[in-house]
Structure formats: C-alpha cells, structure tokens
Amino acid sequence: MTAEAKAVTTPASPPLTERQEARRRRILHASAQLAGRGGFDAVQMREVAEAAGVALGTLYRYFPSKVHLLVATMQDQLQHMHATLRKRPPAAEDPAARVAETLMRAFRALQREPHLADAMVRALTFADRSVSPEVDTVSRLTTAIILDAMGLDAPPTAEQLSAVRVIEHTWHSALITWLSGRASIAQVKIDIETVCRLIELTAPPEKA
C-alpha cells in the first residue's frame, strides 16, 4: 500500500534460462529443507547438491559459498513473509504499535521453524564483505517491511530512517540472543516494544 513496492528483489544480472531457474529453485528448496531440521550445521554443501540433483561444482557456481546460499535462502523466505504480511496488515492504531505487532508476527513465524531461522540468521551475521551485496538486499527487504508497517503518508524523514535502522539492529540482535537461548520470547517482545517507542519520538502527533 505504501511507496516501497518494488526494487527490493534481486537485480538478476544475467537472465537465467528456464532450466537454470529451476536448478536455482531446487537448490534453495533443498537448502531450506535441510536447514529446517538441523539448522546451520545440517546444511552441508554435498547434501544440498545431492538433494537438489546437481553437482557440487554447479552448486558453487550458483552460490559461491555456504553463507551466500543461506543468505539467498533468507532473501527468499523474507519475500514470502513480506507478501504474507501485506495481505493482513497490522491493525493497531499508532505506527509504533503496528511495527511491534508486525515484527512479533514475523517472530512467531520464525518460531515455527527455529532451525531454519538459526541457519539464516547465523549466516547473515557471519557474512563477511564478500557477501555485502546480498546482505544488503536482505536489509532493504527488512526495511521495506518495517516502513510498510508504519504506514506513512509521506516519504520517511532522515530521523525516521534512523529509527528504522535501530529497530532493525534490535530485531536482528534480539533474534540472535533468542536463538542461542540467552533470552526468552517474552524478553524479545519487551525489547521490540521498547525500541519501537523510538518511532513515537520521531513522529510529532499529526492528529489529536
């Protein structure tokens, strides 16, 4: 509904043939499958290749490292989630509550597949410079989801973008602490709600 409805997908540098697109899809599917049970460690490149019916060398041609593969998997999952969230936008009154609601909804979705979440998030934070473009895409996707939830009328101000970035930081980091068992879901909820108060801080009341 808001502005950001495009340009968040990958640029798709060289157009892939149909069979190549199918291979890519099989690989991503195998990756998510293996990650789903077993997490990061269970995604073994040889197994992914076999499950996708593809040679190891081919897998590496499509995704130059395990981290690349998992970050791409995350892109894929995030796109699904973005689409799903759009269908039933958050109901709350003010933007802060809407963002918190959206993030907690996303969080609960991840809870259903904790191993998959583990694999994707670990890959994301472990990524080095060579994966920057892909990680950046994930970041933009996340930003789009949050901005969507805010439901702004006008393009976001610099201040609001800062707040969104901080919310994203908190989201990622809270996810990690939860995945490594160092924080409960309740704790994560509190942290999300706390950081979302930054939104109120950046948006002077527009209507009484």
Add this chain to the structure above:
Amino acid sequence: MTAEAKAVTTPASPPLTERQEARRRRILHASAQLAGRGGFDAVQMREVAEAAGVALGTLYRYFPSKVHLLVATMQDQLQHMHATLRKRPPAAEDPAARVAETLMRAFRALQREPHLADAMVRALTFADRSVSPEVDTVSRLTTAIILDAMGLDAPPTAEQLSAVRVIEHTWHSALITWLSGRASIAQVKIDIETVCRLIELTAPPEKA
C-alpha cells in the same frame, strides 16, 4: 563508581596452577595477535597453538573451540576497555549523551584494530548454545560498561534495563554492519545517538 564493580569476571571453576595460567595467557595473546592482522580467518588453531608454544590438544583443552577461544579473547579485551573507560569517565551532562560518548569511544578503540574487532564480533554472533555462558559473560560486561556510563544514583529500573539491552543490541549490530562495510562510522554514530534517546525516555527529569 556505581554499583557494578564486581562479579563480572569469570567464576574460574578449577583453580589453575601458575604454569597453566601462563599457558592460558600465552594462548589468548597469540589469539589476539593473529586476529589483529587477518581477522577471524587468520586465527587458525594450529597457528595459535604454535605461537603459544602449546600442543594442539592442549589448546583444545583450554578452549573447546575456535569460537570459545575468540569469545574469551573478547572478554579479555572488554575487561581492559572497561578499566580504561573507568579512568576517564565521560564528561557530558545527561546520561544519554554520556552513554553515547562512551560507546563511541569504545568504537574508536575498536577502529584501531579492525581485524581484531572483526574476529571477536564474528565469533560472538556466530556462537551457538554451547558457548552461551561465555557469551553471557561478555554481555554482562557490556551491560556493566553502559550502566557505568549512565552513572545512576539508584539501581536501574526494569525499564532502564530494557533500554540498556536495546542499546546493546544496536551496538552489536551496528558494529557488524560497519565491519562488513555496509555502514560508515558516521552512520554508526547516528544510530548510537538515536538509540541513546531511549534513556531520556525512561528517566523522568530529576532536576530542573
């Protein structure tokens, strides 16, 4: 000066002999050394063992994995930093500014050894459940640094602890985005300052 001045060091389960303490120290030193140039990848267990003059098996007895080793290295470095920061506490007026100043000071310290920072932070976020206790120690240490910077008169409220946790989240995540070249130092500064405004939000003005 504030409350938290103890119990942030490791519990030291079995008391180590002098030679063992020396070995441990040599290992941590070698780890930091190798991390200092080359980052995470440059810390190779065989090289650490050799540089520390210790057998590979011994290294693994002291630190059961590379991640354990690097997290311990981070503990070590953080303790130094905490001590240093205590010597020259931040000068600013309000707590929010003091925390922001402290974190940016820490940030600049890390900037001087970006490879070391890379190794430590990557290890920290990559750590799985088996490293939780050690990661938790790092987290408590960070919390102590922030609370110190706030310079509270009374023990922190639950609300303030939430704010501190969110600040910590932002700190870690911002560090990662900087280390992977996806954010500038200026950007990090803005994010830190933005999140620190949460402190003002949780501390009703005590004096006009």
Add this chain to the structure above:
DNA sequence: GGATAATGTAGAACAAGTTTCAGAGTTGAT
C-alpha cells in the same frame, strides 16, 4: 619418595567447506 591420576605433547586421522580438472552436455550463432 613412589604410586597414580591428571595434564601435556606430537602427530595421525577425520569432517566439511572449497577448489580444481577432464570430459560430457547445451546453447546460440552462423
């Protein structure tokens, strides 16, 4: 001081990510 258990050493062995290579299969342009 000597028995004994714990700790350390050297080095091989194993596991999984990554690289490499020779040959077979596809594709696209002429």
Add this chain to the structure above:
DNA sequence: ATCAACTCTGAAACTTGTTCTACATTATCC
C-alpha cells in the same frame, strides 16, 4: 547442421576445525 563457447558432472584434492591415540611430564596424595 556445425562449430565454439559456455555449463554441468563426477571425482579427486586441498584446507582448516576438530578428534583421537600413544606416550611423556607433572601434580597429588600416601
């Protein structure tokens, strides 16, 4: 239809974290 260029396959090799084994050294306890 054919040739050249690119892609895929299968398998081996290489790298680095981790484990294991057989033996030496050290610490502890009587």
